[in-house]
Amino acid sequence: MEIRRRPPNPSIAVEELRYQIKTPNSEPANILEEIIWHKETEVDQLREKLPLSELQRKLKDAPAPKDFLAALRNNPKKPAVIAEVKKASPSKGVIREDFDPVAIAKSYQSGGASCLSVLTDTKFFQGSFQYLAQIREVVDIPLLCKDFIIYPYQMQWARLHGADAVLLIAAVLSDQDLQYFLKIVKALGMTALIEVHTLAELDRVLNLDGATLIGINNRNLKDFSVDLKTTEDILQARLTTLSARNITVVSESGLYTAEDLARVGKAGASAVLIGESLVKQPDPGQALAQLIQD
Numbered sequence: 001m002e003i004r005r006r007p008p009n010p011s012i013a014v015e016e017l018r019y020q021i022k023t024p025n026s027e028p029a030n031i032l033e034e035i036i037w038h039k040e041t042e043v044d045q046l047r048e049k050l051p052l053s054e055l056q057r058k059l060k061d062a063p064a065p066k067d068f069l070a071a072l073r074n075n076p077k078k079p080a081v082i083a084e085v086k087k088a089s090p091s092k093g094v095i096r097e098d099f100d101p102v103a104i105a106k107s108y109q110s111g112g113a114s115c116l117s118v119l120t121d122t123k124f125f126q127g128s129f130q131y132l133a134q135i136r137e138v139v140d141i142p143l144l145c146k147d148f149i150i151y152p153y154q155m156q157w158a159r160l161h162g163a164d165a166v167l168l169i170a171a172v173l174s175d176q177d178l179q180y181f182l183k184i185v186k187a188l189g190m191t192a193l194i195e196v197h198t199l200a201e202l203d204r205v206l207n208l209d210g211a212t213l214i215g216i217n218n219r220n221l222k223d224f225s226v227d228l229k230t231t232e233d234i235l236q237a238r239l240t241t242l243s244a245r246n247i248t249v250v251s252e253s254g255l256y257t258a259e260d261l262a263r264v265g266k267a268g269a270s271a272v273l274i275g276e277s278l279v280k281q282p283d284p285g286q287a288l289a290q291l292i293q294d
């Protein structure tokens with residue numbers, strides 16, 4: 001973990017205060033830090049609206065999560081596709097003006113997506129938990145909550161809005177947090193997609209107990225550069241270990257063509273996560289169907 005955290009609001013529940021965080025006395029060093037620092041404020045506001053104890057009470061009535069990992073593994077098409085409902089990003093700005101998340105989600109499902117990823121970060125990606133909940137109402141396939149998780153509260157909030165899986169970013173979380181968060185994800189009956197961008201991060205994740213799904217992000221979240229070689233290089237080094245441990249690998253970001261999919265598939269990824277290249281097509285589901293046809 002190289003990303004510096006901000007000290008949490010001292011009024012939050014004691015069990016969440018596991019950090020001994022030094023106050024960074026500078027500006028955020030990169031966009032990832034900026035996002036993470038802002039997330040502290042957002043989670044504070046959520047807790048104020050709905051305290052953890054009430055959230056946990058509400059969760060007791062929530063329908064059981066769907067099996068995100070099984071949906072990827074059971075897909076006969078390799079790589080299986082997680083299609084992302086994404087309006088904007090800090091690197092690309094607004095990707096699609098006439099953005100209808102529900103229509104896009106339905107279209108992805110008919111186009112052959114195994115699972116969906118829904119961006120819920122508002123400030124930087126123009127996503128929303130409302131979209132996640134609305135999409136849960138209209139599709140059957142499992143949903144990943146795509147956000148920047150720094151507190152257990154957020155995983156439960158995601159579950160309440162219909163998420164079956166959550167993203168945990170290795171660059172943002174300490175080993176201790178990753179292990180603790182994995183336990184919580186499991187207790188909630190969900191799947192964790194643990195995202196790495198370097199071999200060193202993957203090795204940290206391989207030291208954890210219970211990682212079943214690992215995403216290799218081809219995009220460097222600190223400077224936005226994208227290179228599919230990230231997936232190739234990391235898998236070249238660790239595919240044997242990953243296979244032996246039956247860990248499913250998702251190649252994420254910067255995938256546009258059937259050749260791109262074949263390339264990361266050949267490297268050993270059994271699933272891909274695709275956003276921009278599909279969202280910007282007139283009919284995203286049809287674009288997906290075309291991308292994965294034989």
Ligand SMILES: O=P(O)(O)OC[C@@H](O)[C@@H](O)c1c[nH]c2ccccc12
Binds near residue numbers: 195253
């Ligand atoms: O739009 P793309 O290049 O197809 O990328 C999708 C997805 O991988 C990307 O949105 C992403 C990967 N990891 C993230 C972490 C946070 C926010 C977004 C992301």
